[in-house]
Amino acid sequence: MFEEQLTGFLGHALLQLISVLSYYNYELATNQHFPDDFGPMLIENPKQNFDFIIIGAGTSGCLIANRLSEVKEWNVLLLEAGTDPTSTVEVPTFFDRLKMSEEDWKFSTTKEKNACLGMLDTRCRLVAGKMLGGDTGISPMHYERAFPEDFTCFNESITYEEALVHYNNIENFVGIDNVRELGTGGDLTISKFGNEEHVRQLIYNAAEELEYTKISAALQNLGYYDVDGYIKSGSRNHFAKAFLDTTRNRKNLFVVRNALVTKIIGDEIDNRVRGVEVYVGKTKLIVKSRIEVILSAGPINSAKLLLLSGFGPKEQLKYFNIPLKANIAVGKNMQDHIAVPIFIKVNSSTANETDFADATYQFLKLRKGPFTQINIHDLVGSINTCPYPSSRGNIKIYHYHFFESDGLLRPYLEHRGFVGKIMKSIIKANTQSQLLVMIPTLVLPKSVGEVTLQSPCPFDAPKIQGNYLSEEDDLESLTCAFVFVERLLKTKALSEIDANFLHVDIPNCRSYKVGTLGYIKCYIENMGMPLSHISGTVQYGNCSNCDACVDDKMRIRGIRHLRVVDASVIPKSISQSLEATVAMLADRAAADILRTWGK
Ligand SMILES: Cc1cc2nc3c(=O)[nH]c(=O)nc-3n(C[C@H](O)[C@H](O)[C@H](O)COP(=O)(O)OP(=O)(O)OC[C@H]3O[C@@H](n4cnc5c(N)ncnc54)[C@H](O)[C@@H]3O)c2cc1C
Numbered sequence: 001m002f003e004e005q006l007t008g009f010l011g012h013a014l015l016q017l018i019s020v021l022s023y024y025n026y027e028l029a030t031n032q033h034f035p036d037d038f039g040p041m042l043i044e045n046p047k048q049n050f051d052f053i054i055i056g057a058g059t060s061g062c063l064i065a066n067r068l069s070e071v072k073e074w075n076v077l078l079l080e081a082g083t084d085p086t087s088t089v090e091v092p093t094f095f096d097r098l099k100m101s102e103e104d105w106k107f108s109t110t111k112e113k114n115a116c117l118g119m120l121d122t123r124c125r126l127v128a129g130k131m132l133g134g135d136t137g138i139s140p141m142h143y144e145r146a147f148p149e150d151f152t153c154f155n156e157s158i159t160y161e162e163a164l165v166h167y168n169n170i171e172n173f174v175g176i177d178n179v180r181e182l183g184t185g186g187d188l189t190i191s192k193f194g195n196e197e198h199v200r201q202l203i204y205n206a207a208e209e210l211e212y213t214k215i216s217a218a219l220q221n222l223g224y225y226d227v228d229g230y231i232k233s234g235s236r237n238h239f240a241k242a243f244l245d246t247t248r249n250r251k252n253l254f255v256v257r258n259a260l261v262t263k264i265i266g267d268e269i270d271n272r273v274r275g276v277e278v279y280v281g282k283t284k285l286i287v288k289s290r291i292e293v294i295l296s297a298g299p300i301n302s303a304k305l306l307l308l309s310g311f312g313p314k315e316q317l318k319y320f321n322i323p324l325k326a327n328i329a330v331g332k333n334m335q336d337h338i339a340v341p342i343f344i345k346v347n348s349s350t351a352n353e354t355d356f357a358d359a360t361y362q363f364l365k366l367r368k369g370p371f372t373q374i375n376i377h378d379l380v381g382s383i384n385t386c387p388y389p390s391s392r393g394n395i396k397i398y399h400y401h402f403f404e405s406d407g408l409l410r411p412y413l414e415h416r417g418f419v420g421k422i423m424k425s426i427i428k429a430n431t432q433s434q435l436l437v438m439i440p441t442l443v444l445p446k447s448v449g450e451v452t453l454q455s456p457c458p459f460d461a462p463k464i465q466g467n468y469l470s471e472e473d474d475l476e477s478l479t480c481a482f483v484f485v486e487r488l489l490k491t492k493a494l495s496e497i498d499a500n501f502l503h504v505d506i507p508n509c510r511s512y513k514v515g516t517l518g519y520i521k522c523y524i525e526n527m528g529m530p531l532s533h534i535s536g537t538v539q540y541g542n543c544s545n546c547d548a549c550v551d552d553k554m555r556i557r558g559i560r561h562l563r564v565v566d567a568s569v570i571p572k573s574i575s576q577s578l579e580a581t582v583a584m585l586a587d588r589a590a591a592d593i594l595r596t597w598g599k
Contacts, residue, residue, distance in 0.1 A: 033245040034084060034132055038077075038254035039280045046285040050077040050254070052593075053276055053289040055261045055305065056297035057082075058134015059579055060566040060586035062243040063170070064294055066187070067590035069253035071598065076252060077287065079259040079278055081297075082130035089137045090235045091363065092193070093371045096408070098138045099415035103131045107300060107464060108417070109449070109530075114475065115338060115468035118506055118526030119417040124466050127532040128298055132257070133238035135298065135532075136579060140374045141229040141236060143190045144576040145182075145584075147221060147392045153572035155541060157552035158588070166587040167580060173228070182228070188242045188583070189232040195373040199346075199401055199436065205493035207381055210484070215382075221392045221575075224381045229374070230579075234367025239583070256280060262458035264293055264309040264562065268325065273562040291597055292561045296586070299568040303331040303451040303537040304462040306564075311549075311556060320456040326558050329547040331462075334449035335536040335573040338468050339398070339441035340478050340528045342485050343426055346434040347498035376401050382575075385480035387473055392575040394444045395481045400437040402430055409435070416529055425505035436499060438488070440481030441531060443575045446471040451537050468530055478524045479517070533578050535570035553592050554585070565589040 052068055054061050057080035065078045082103065088094045089103065100106055107126040109116070116124035129138040145167050148160040171183035175191045182190060204214050207224045215223035230237040247253045259280045266273035275288040295302050306312055310325035313332070317324050362369030381397035384390065402409045409430050413423045429435065447470045454463040469475050489499050503514050506526045512519035541548025549557060550569055556562045567582045574581060 033241050033248070035244060035248055035250070035253055035255045037257050039256045039258060042077075042254070042256055042285065042287070043280055043283050046287055049288050049290050050075045051289070051291045052076045052294060053287060053292075054078045054294045054296055055264075055276065056080060056134065056295070056301070056566070057132045057240060057244075057255065058129060058296060058298055058566070059136050059239050059582050060589075061294075061296035062133065062239040063583055063586040064296060064565060064590050064593075065253055065255070066243040066247055067587065068593065069247050069250050071594070072252060074252060074291075076254065077289075078253065078255045079261055079276070080132055080255070080257055081260045081301075082132065083257045085131045085133055085137045085238060085240065089131070089133070089238065091371050092141065092229075092231055092234075092236055092374050095138070095140045095236075095374050095377075096412060096415070098129075099125075099127050103129060103138060105130050105300070105461075107461060109464045109466040109468075112466055112468055114470050114525055115466065115528040115530070116417070117508055118419055118422050119529070120419055123417070124468060124530050125415070125417045126300070126464065126466075126530060126534070128300060131240075132244065132255070133240035136230065136238040137236070137240070139579065140377050141231055142378070142380070142577045143188075143228045143230050143580050146574045146576050146581045149390070149392045150574040150576065150581070153570070153574070157540070158585075162588070163581075163584050166584040166591070169587050170580075170583050187246060188230055188239070189237050190228050190230050191232070192226055193229050193231060193373050193378040195376055195378060197376055197401065199497070200376050200379045200399075202493045202497060203376075203379060203381075203399065203488075206488045206491040209491040209493060210487060212381060212383060222382050222384060224379065227378050227380045229378060231372065234363070234372035260458070261297070261305060262308065264295070264305065264311075266325070266559075266562075268323075270560070271325070271558060272560040289561070292563060292593065294589075294593075295562065295564045296566040298566055299334070299534040299537045300451055300462060300464065302564055302566055302568045304453065305458075306330045306538065306549075306556075307453050307462075308456065308458055311559065316452055320453055322456055326556060328549040328557055329539070330549050331451040331537055332448075332547060333536040333539050333571070334451055334464070334466075334534060335445065335570075336449065336466065336468070337396075337441050337443050337531040337533040337573060338445055338447075338474065338478070338528055339439045339531050340482065340524045341400075342438045342440070342482065343429070343502040343504060344436040344438060344489065345429060345498075345500050345502045346436050347500070348496070375399075383481070383484060385477055385484060387476045387480070388444075390444055390575065392444075394442065394477060394575070395484075396441045396443055396575075397481070397485070398439040398441060400439065402435040402437070404434050405431050406435075418527075419507070421505055421507050422526075426502070429502050435502065438485050440478060440485060442474055442477050442481070444573055445474045445477075447474050448536075466530060469525065469528060475521060475524060478528065479520050482520050482524065533573070535567045535573060535578060538564045538568035539571040540569040541571060553596075554589050563589060563593075
């Protein structure tokens with residue numbers, strides 16, 4: 001079945017690569033980059049004390065573990081629910097195939113009212129990486145610093161100038177196009193993807209006709225650009241590789257896989273956190289921390305774990321009979337970027353001739369060629385639309401290109417959860433023409449969601465109410481972006497390839513005339529989907545009487561020795577992708593920990 005679906009250029013090439021990998025049992029995954037699994041030793045002796053326990057070896061967890069274990073006197077325990085990234089993670093072009101895999105937490109929202117209406121059961125799928133490296137193992141690897149204006153949400157606790165120091169600490173840009181002056185001495189190698197498909201030049205030309213010129217690595221806020229990526233020598237440079245590799249020989253960093261933390265434990269008398277309850281495989285352990293517990297489980301799981309441990313809204317915890325430790329607004333204020341894929345039929349050929357065997361050889365032997373690329377997803381437009389434009393651009397447009405009868409189209413649609421009729425209509429169109437997908441994404445949404453508990457059982461998924469597009473302004477913004485894409489299709493550049501809007505058969509929108517405002521809104525509500533760029537669930541703030549859960553040092557308010565360091569603390573969606581900023585915050589938190597507890 002899987003093989004039948006893999007037709008089209010990349011589908012064939014993918015199949016070839018997979019068969020070569022399995023025939024030769026080719027090990028692409030690089031677990032030799034990581035410290036050994038300390039799980040068996042921890043089970044044998046759980047009573048040993050650690051100075052720091054870090055929950056989650058994702059983006060923030062790997063970076064913090066790296067920084068803290070630089071201090072030889074500190075013993076650092078890093079607990080990760082997932083395992084080592086597999087071979088698939090290594091190959092950049094497979095980035096979209098990791099959704100719904102074992103390396104994805106596979107979350108979904110409750111039934112939505114204004115978005116994802118064309119998805120199964122009207123639930124939005126949310127993706128989150130479950131492996132060493134976390135989301136950096138599952139994302140398309142875009143690396144973008146936030147804009148100075150994005151820092152207003154930190155209430156002046158973090159200035160752009162301070163952030164620049166930490167961005168620089170992390171980055172190691174290799175290549176010539178470093179106009180934004182990214183750092184060059186850090187652990188995270190960043191470069192360009194180097195895709196040169198003909199169609200991207202046409203998109204650049206079309207955007208230019210609408211006065212959005214090509215900008216270099218987003219030096220300016222508005223325009224089209226080739227985004228930077230954390231890719232190193234043709235492979236994904238996820239954060240476990242970038243930040244755990246150099247720690248391999250340290251004797252004071254202990255990394256445990258298959259370690260699901262189920263509770264943060266402490267003393268009510270002095271409001272002090274003292275360790276965690278964790279299942280290593282099936283073995284339940286209590287592990288103690290001498291200095292701090294650092295929660296870096298990502299924006300959904302960090303909120304869930306805090307709630308399970310008694311840090312959250314009083315009423316909710318009472319409902320689940322969880323003893324209250326701090327009455328704070330955990331789980332409220334969930335922010336995300338929301339996107340709408342617009343499918344476009346391309347009737348002229350835009351394909352570059354590629355030899356499948358050659359592509360496979362190029363990747364396996366030389367780490368070059370199409371497998372080192374992420375389709376044309378590294379081509380990004382940053383534009384401004386009504387009704388509330390922003391100087392940083394309120395809409396990003398991402399791109400994807402499917403060749404005729406492309407076998408990667410079905411998994412693309414399935415992983416996003418589209419209902420059968422919608423899938424069928426798009427796949428049918430693809431048997432006759434190539435498809436270009438333009439994906440306008442609202443990066444500064446007003447709608448706010450919430451993460452709560454489904455039950456007090458730590459093994460149950462949390463309840464996630466996305467509330468996507470619940471604010472009318474958000475729907476208006478995406479409607480304006482949709483109209484912008486229609487204008488792009490009318491440009492001279494895109495007329496050359498006979499690019500036309502694909503009329504997708506969306507059962508809920510059949511009563512609308514295609515092209516009317518009613519149709520566009522219906523299209524957005526049905527096809528609109530989140531990008532899982534989630535933040536805000538444990539929000540940061542420097543005020544004493546507000547919904548902030550952590551202070552400006554990311555410590556849980558009113559609680560000692562517990563910090564939250566991950567995407568959940570960012571209080572408001574930022575206009576750029578999140579990883580660079582999440583890493584910047586982790587580097588800043590590590591510096592603060594070193595200042596506070598260092599000898
Ligand atoms: C599909 C996708 C694509 C994205 N694309 C981009 C992009 O291209 N560029 C960009 O800048 N941003 C992107 N983002 C956003 C960005 O990746 C995230 O905001 C950021 O990586 C989050 O980092 P984090 O440290 O908060 O959490 P994560 O990186 O998610 O790490 C959390 C880790 O904690 C582990 N964990 C969770 N619960 C427990 C527990 N109870 N016990 C033990 N371990 C636990 C998880 O398994 C995971 O490894 C993307 C996000 C997703 C999901």
